[in-house]
Amino acid sequence: MPEIRVTPLGAGQDVGRSCILVSIAGKNVMLDCGMHMGFNDDRRFPDFSYITQNGRLTDFLDCVIISHFHLDHCGALPYFSEMVGYDGPIYMTHPTQAICPILLEDYRKIAVDKKGEANFFTSQMIKDCMKKVVAVHLHQTVQVDDELEIKAYYAGHVLGAAMFQIKVGSESVVYTGDYNMTPDRHLGAAWIDKCRPNLLITESTYATTIRDSKRCRERDFLKKVHETVERGGKGAHEPEGAHLLLHGPDREGQSLLQAVHPLDQPEDPQDFCAEEHVRVQTHQGL
Numbered sequence: 001m002p003e004i005r006v007t008p009l010g011a012g013q014d015v016g017r018s019c020i021l022v023s024i025a026g027k028n029v030m031l032d033c034g035m036h037m038g039f040n041d042d043r044r045f046p047d048f049s050y051i052t053q054n055g056r057l058t059d060f061l062d063c064v065i066i067s068h069f070h071l072d073h074c075g076a077l078p079y080f081s082e083m084v085g086y087d088g089p090i091y092m093t094h095p096t097q098a099i100c101p102i103l104l105e106d107y108r109k110i111a112v113d114k115k116g117e118a119n120f121f122t123s124q125m126i127k128d129c130m131k132k133v134v135a136v137h138l139h140q141t142v143q144v145d146d147e148l149e150i151k152a153y154y155a156g157h158v159l160g161a162a163m164f165q166i167k168v169g170s171e172s173v174v175y176t177g178d179y180n181m182t183p184d185r186h187l188g189a190a191w192i193d194k195c196r197p198n199l200l201i202t203e204s205t206y207a208t209t210i211r212d213s214k215r216c217r218e219r220d221f222l223k224k225v226h227e228t229v230e231r232g233g234k235g236a237h238e239p240e241g242a243h244l245l246l247h248g249p250d251r252e253g254q255s256l257l258q259a260v261h262p263l264d265q266p267e268d269p270q271d272f273c274a275e276e277h278v279r280v281q282t283h284q285g286l
Contacts, residue, residue, distance in 0.1 A: 004173065004199050010034060010046035015205055016072045019046035020175070022201075025168035027148045030064040031175045031201070035075025035107075040117055045076045048084050057086040063144050066092040067177025068161035069099040071107055078104060078121035078129040090133045091142065093152060095160025097135045101126050138162065153192040156180035163192055172197045179203060184214065 004024045010017030016036030022029045028051075036044045051060055064086065066074045077100075080086050092100065104126045111117045121129075136142055141151045147168050155161040156179055163176045174197040179190040211217070 004171065006199070006201065007050065009048065009050060010036070010076075011072070017044065017046045017076065018073045018177075019076070020201060021051065022166065022173055022175075022199075024166065024173055025147070025171050027062045027168050028060055029148070029150075029166055030061055031164070032067055032073040032177065033064060033075075033077045033080050034070075034072040037071065037075075040111070040115070042119065045079055048080065052084065057084065058088045061086060061088055062148055063088060063150070064090045065150065065164050065166075065175070066090065066096060066100070067155065067164065067175070068092075068158055069096045069103055070158065070178070071103055073177060074100050075104065075107065078125045081129045081132055082121060082125035087132060089144065090129075091136055091144075091150060091152075091164075092133060093138065093160045093162050094135045096162075097130070097133050097160075099160065101130050136162075154188065154190060156183070156187045156190045159187070163190065165192075165195065165197065173199045173201065176200075176202045178205075182214065 004022065007021040007023075008019070009021055009030075010019040011034065014036075016034065016038060018032040018034040020031040022031060033046065038044075051057065064077075064080075066077065068074070074092075074096075077090065081090070104121075105123060108121065108123065108126065112120050112122075134142070136150075136152050138152050138154050141149055143149050149167050151165045151167075152162040153165065155163045155177060157177075161178060163174065163179060166173045166175065172195070174192070174195065176190075179202075180187065181189045183189045212220075
């Protein structure tokens with residue numbers, strides 16, 4: 001059986017700058033190319049020196065795969081392509097392709113325009129980097145070359161997030177990136193075909209974390225909204241999830257909790273969490 005080699009260039013033992021080099025049957029694939037948000041120098045980027053010593057990057061790497069648009073998974077991409085010198089294909093889903101440059105430019109403005117940091121990519125570099133992107137559909141098998149193929153699967157987590165299966169001949173690797181197995185109000189649970197990869201590389205940051213139920217977290221969120229409005233505060237930012245919680249589809253005027261759980265009447269009162277008794281009425285101006 002051919003050897004499969006995995007080399008973390010970032011995020012091997014911490015959170016941030018996710019970047020994994022996988023060598024499988026003579027093919028080299030980079031999985032994610034993220035940035036560490038805790039540093040403001042070259043340590044924010046993965047250690048690309050491991051692969052730049054092999055000569056021209058594009059000759060060494062067969063492709064780069066980006067799992068989703070969060071900066072710890074894609075933030076170093078313009079630096080890698082435009083400053084380090086990779087000009088091969090970059091694969092990501094269509095939503096990731098649309099959102100990724102927006103986040104990259106937003107962070108560039110903060111780092112360069114506001115903080116004055118140096119050795120950072122420019123707006124033009126972001127545009128040039130995105131020209132190298134090949135957008136893929138979920139469940140679409142893509143032939144990178146005659147031997148290497150990749151396939152994207154739904155990962156939940158955020159819009160456009162994908163898990164990827166990489167195959168060379170009879171050898172295969174599955175890379176999950178960040179994924180979510182609990183459906184929420186706008187994203188479903190991760191799903192992949194039944195398969196037997198030779199290697200599974202999976203996100204494990206919260207693997208040992210036990211969280212409150214979704215219902216408890218939603219009730220807690222709505223209680224905080226109620227308390228904030230009662231104090232005269234406002235919601236300065238309304239992400240999509242919050243919008244669905246606060247307003248719901250076509251449910252304006254109902255109580256917030258009714259909009260969230262219109263049929264929530266558990267048979268056992270013990271099923272309620274500590275905040276279940278809170279009733280929050282709709283407020284104008286949220």
